[in-house]
Amino acid sequence: MKLHQATIEDFNPIISFYDDVIEHTPEIELNARWQKGKHPTAGGIKAYIEEGSLYLYREENVILGAMAVTMYQEEDYHAIEWSKQVDFILQI
Numbered sequence: 001m002k003l004h005q006a007t008i009e010d011f012n013p014i015i016s017f018y019d020d021v022i023e024h025t026p027e028i029e030l031n032a033r034w035q036k037g038k039h040p041t042a043g044g045i046k047a048y049i050e051e052g053s054l055y056l057y058r059e060e061n062v063i064l065g066a067m068a069v070t071m072y073q074e075e076d077y078h079a080i081e082w083s084k085q086v087d088f089i090l091q092i
Helices: 008-024 042-051
Strands: 003-005 054-059 062-068
Touching (some): 008 054, 042 054
């Protein structure tokens, strides 16, 4: 699998990808805590693209996966009651 860094040209397809995942994933609120228009937000996605931290997995130009790799956590994550606390050390 090869990830590609998202560009601003990917913005609308990424929004469509997240909307599609939210609409077609049973019990999304239990697993990913995503809500259309609330999380992930269009502004958050754009910020991840602009800072170079959003990566996409595609096949035949169709987005099959997306992830933001950051060293911080946005405020909307703080209100989530996570089922597990995971700590890790990043070694470079």
